Amino acid sequence: MTEENKIREDHSYRDFPVEIIGLKDLTSDTRYFKVRCLNEDMKNKFNYKPGQFVIFSIPGVGEATFSISSPPTRRDFVEFGMRKVGTFTEAFFKLKEGDVFNMRGPYGNGFEMESLKGRDIIIVAGGLGAVPLRSVLLYAEDRREEFNQVFFLNGARSPDDMLFREDFMAMAARGIVDTRLSVDKDPTGEWPYDVGFVTTLIPQLAEKIKAENTTALICGPPGMYRFVIQELLKLNVPKDQILMTLERRMKCGQGHCGHCVVGGRYTCLDGPIFTYYDVQHEKELI
């Protein structure tokens, strides 16, 4: 049994309590949460990869799936970004700092960061997609020496809709990762970066990357994928090096309930990360 499976045996089917140690509104409907494991043993066992997700549960309310937004390189806490959309998330938004709830996981395949060593990386996020990709981004910042060039392209509808806006602007200023931010519309006229869809940032990299040594990681609203992929293919990024997070409604997160099956694939087990090469003919997936 691999070490990873041993950890999974130990805890991934069981809820464990976590305490909210920080929260902040990111936009009018999306909130950042920072939690810590109450059990020291659990804290040590909770190893995850960027791109993996967990299930939150509140007794009497239900359960829902959320991507981990912090990198495994930062061990004392786990961070999330949650959009208020319905019953569970409305109940969760009532929780305050110091409140305790149950979590289990991690689930899903996640990004194999080891396989990206020495490569050029293009991270393309749209809207809520910045939540899971922030885990990759901060990992790449923390271990910058492991990768060749790292680009972060992030798009939002407007400056007010950009999640982690101040953090990303600070990141652009630090320059450890080449960070390019765009908004579809700038009603104030004061946005200091690009205006236009996130896809317009991709051609800017044409002269910078070596396509055969490049991996792109994408997460965003469903309508974004097709256009981002078109631009990446124009740069000759190989189809099997375009990695996409495809989130579908899930329940168990462990291949039992069948809720997440699309085109014969369990998005909770085989995904949520797929290569474009693998799913290019699956109309239901992209």
Ligand SMILES: Cc1cc2nc3c(=O)[nH]c(=O)nc-3n(C[C@H](O)[C@H](O)[C@H](O)COP(=O)(O)OP(=O)(O)OC[C@H]3O[C@@H](n4cnc5c(N)ncnc54)[C@H](O)[C@@H]3O)c2cc1C
């Ligand atoms: C792998 C994975 C990772 C996720 N990560 C995050 C995250 O980091 N942050 C975050 O805010 N949300 C994330 N989600 C979505 C989150 O799980 C749902 O928003 C949540 O379950 C909604 O619960 P609810 O009871 O509040 O809404 P409901 O009352 O169940 O639904 C309200 C509305 O939202 C729609 N909806 C609900 N769930 C989904 C979904 N999974 N996909 C698309 N539409 C949905 C419904 O169709 C309905 O219109 C993720 C989902 C998956 C599968």
Ligand code: FES
């Ligand atoms: S969420 Fe139950 S099988 Fe995937």
